[in-house]
Amino acid sequence: MDTTKQTETTGSRSFSGNKGYILKAENLRAFYGAFLAVKDVNLDIKPKSITAIIGPSGCGKSTLIRCFNRMHEVTHGARISGKVLLDGEDIYTPGIDPVSIRTRIGMVFQKPNPFPTMSVLENVVAGRRLTSVLSKRTEMEEIAEKFLRQAALWDEVKDKLKQSGASLSGGQQQRLCIARALAVEPEVILMDEPCSALDPIATLKIEDLMRGLAKDYTIVIVTHNMQQAGRVSDMTAFMMMGDDRAGGLIEFGRTDQIFTNPKDKRTEDYITGRFG
Amino acid sequence: MRHKSARKWFNLLMLGLNSLGAGIAIVIVCLMLGYIIAHGLTFINLDFITGSAVPAGQPGGGMHNEIIGTLILVGLGSIIAVPIGLFTGIFLSEFGTPFTVSVVRFATDILAGVPSIVVGVFAYAIIVKPMHSYSAFSAGAALAIIMIPVVARTTEESMRMVPGSMREAALALGITRWRAVVSVVVPGALAGIVTGVMLGVARISGETAPLLFTALGNSFGYSGLGSPIGALPLQIYRYALSPYKNWQQQAWAGAFVLVVLVLIISIAVRWLSRKRRV
Numbered sequence: 001m002d003t004t005k006q007t008e009t010t011g012s013r014s015f016s017g018n019k020g021y022i023l024k025a026e027n028l029r030a031f032y033g034a035f036l037a038v039k040d041v042n043l044d045i046k047p048k049s050i051t052a053i054i055g056p057s058g059c060g061k062s063t064l065i066r067c068f069n070r071m072h073e074v075t076h077g078a079r080i081s082g083k084v085l086l087d088g089e090d091i092y093t094p095g096i097d098p099v100s101i102r103t104r105i106g107m108v109f110q111k112p113n114p115f116p117t118m119s120v121l122e123n124v125v126a127g128r129r130l131t132s133v134l135s136k137r138t139e140m141e142e143i144a145e146k147f148l149r150q151a152a153l154w155d156e157v158k159d160k161l162k163q164s165g166a167s168l169s170g171g172q173q174q175r176l177c178i179a180r181a182l183a184v185e186p187e188v189i190l191m192d193e194p195c196s197a198l199d200p201i202a203t204l205k206i207e208d209l210m211r212g213l214a215k216d217y218t219i220v221i222v223t224h225n226m227q228q229a230g231r232v233s234d235m236t237a238f239m240m241m242g243d244d245r246a247g248g249l250i251e252f253g254r255t256d257q258i259f260t261n262p263k264d265k266r267t268e269d270y271i272t273g274r275f276g
Numbered sequence: 277m278r279h280k281s282a283r284k285w286f287n288l289l290m291l292g293l294n295s296l297g298a299g300i301a302i303v304i305v306c307l308m309l310g311y312i313i314a315h316g317l318t319f320i321n322l323d324f325i326t327g328s329a330v331p332a333g334q335p336g337g338g339m340h341n342e343i344i345g346t347l348i349l350v351g352l353g354s355i356i357a358v359p360i361g362l363f364t365g366i367f368l369s370e371f372g373t374p375f376t377v378s379v380v381r382f383a384t385d386i387l388a389g390v391p392s393i394v395v396g397v398f399a400y401a402i403i404v405k406p407m408h409s410y411s412a413f414s415a416g417a418a419l420a421i422i423m424i425p426v427v428a429r430t431t432e433e434s435m436r437m438v439p440g441s442m443r444e445a446a447l448a449l450g451i452t453r454w455r456a457v458v459s460v461v462v463p464g465a466l467a468g469i470v471t472g473v474m475l476g477v478a479r480i481s482g483e484t485a486p487l488l489f490t491a492l493g494n495s496f497g498y499s500g501l502g503s504p505i506g507a508l509p510l511q512i513y514r515y516a517l518s519p520y521k522n523w524q525q526q527a528w529a530g531a532f533v534l535v536v537l538v539l540i541i542s543i544a545v546r547w548l549s550r551k552r553r554v
Binding site for chain 2: 113117130
């Protein structure tokens with residue numbers, strides 16, 4: 001495993017060669033205009049695992065994962081340097097269409113954002129319908145059911161498929177967004193504080209769902225909730241803002257190790273609630 | 277104590293002025309509508325809707341051809357202006373850089389402020405003159421010029437009201453920018469866009485000045501896009517200025533029909549924009 005100068009990452013998980021990861025950041029820096037927001041991140045993400053990114057507000061967690069599916073550059077003036085490898089291939093290679101990357105790396109946002117002009121069913125298949133040729137109506141319903149079941153939402157909405165996606169509760173909307181992301185059949189799903197707008201019961205449902213999904217998908221979740229990171233993730237990355245206001249990766253390792261035996265003093269201070 | 281009472285008086289004065297202003301606005305609308313409805317209803321009849329114009333001095337006759345003419349011109353103007361305005365609005369909201377947006381927006385603002393008679397003269401110079409004929413087409417083009425900025429700006433504004441999270445959601449699914457705009461943003465802004473189109477229609481259906489130089493008028497009915505065409509506001513203008521009693525009465529009836537048309541559109545706009553807020 002890579003050990004980088006500034007991060008002193010742990011070597012607790014070793015993977016042989018390049019086979020051990022599906023997503024890898026190499027010396028990744030993210031800028032907004034001239035402002036350096038995230039600096040020199042090196043990170044390996046193992047397939048079919050859940051990686052949590054934790055850290056205080058403003059440390060660049062969201063910016064970092066938005067670099068993983070090329071959503072960072074959607075912001076005017078935003079750019080990156082370094083590499084992000086997906087299955088060994090740099091997604092920032094010139095000539096690679098960011099649109100095709102986003103079908104392989106899905107994203108779930110902080111605030112549930114189903115399309116309000118579409119029904120529940122149309123929301124689930126939106127990614128498929130709008131990225132490829134129109135599928136048949138019956139096929140759509142099959143696809144919708146499959147992914148609503150995967151998102152543990154089917155039983156709650158099977159009688160409301162024609163209703164607007166915005167008519168569901170907040171927790172249901174977020175699971176609808178997860179179903180919508182799954183329906184594109186990505187390899188990796190990025191989740192940007194997916195539970196921060198939800199109540200504790202809805203949060204638990206999403207966490208259960210994530211555990212189930214990790215059997216088939218690779219999940220990277222940004223959370224400001226340390227308990228959540230502890231409950232759901234296999235690996236945890238701790239980020240913090242440096243004196244130069246740029247966020248950096250402080251420590252990365254197995255979740256139990258990060259929470260019980262952090263190697264870095266700053267991680268320990270954060271975990272034990274001394275700041276943040 | 278004295279300055280406190282002065283403040284109270286000032287307060288009262290301002291309240292009075294504000295109420296007066298609001299009151300005058302309502303009174304003017306009521307007076308105008310009442311006047312037009314009272315006169316128009318007296319003179320309107322089936323013959324007015326279905327009949328053609330008659331020579332001065334004769335009784336009867338109607339504005340059938342002008343009513344159809346106005347519908348054709350408004351339709352023609354909309355067919356030209358709606359796509360252009362729509363694409364301009366979409367550009368302003370979704371695809372422009374800050375510089376191009378400021379240039380285009382400035383241009384549409386100027387266009388919206390050009391007096392309609394100037395638009396008429398312009399259409400005369402670039403269409404009527406070279407074609408050596410007044411025409412329905414030139415009138416439709418003149419009306420379109422007036423309508424484009426209305427559609428463009430309302431489209432832009434209603435598209436901007438669609439939250440950015442919708443665009444992000446679409447992009448993150450691997451949907452292309454253009455597809456996201458067409459399938460996610462435009463549907464979300466549709467009520468506002470339709471409102472803008474109807475506002476534009478209401479605006480151009482009453483325009484008279486540009487038609488003077490382009491449509492000219494034609495009492496014998498529609499005879500092709502390349503020929504002169506009659507229009508309600510044009511005929512109202514002509515008849516109202518004429519010395520003949522019958523024509524003056526028909527001008528009132530024409531004004532009534534025009535006002536009812538615009539009123540229906542305005543009410544539809546209000547109904548649509550209320551739905552949007554829910």
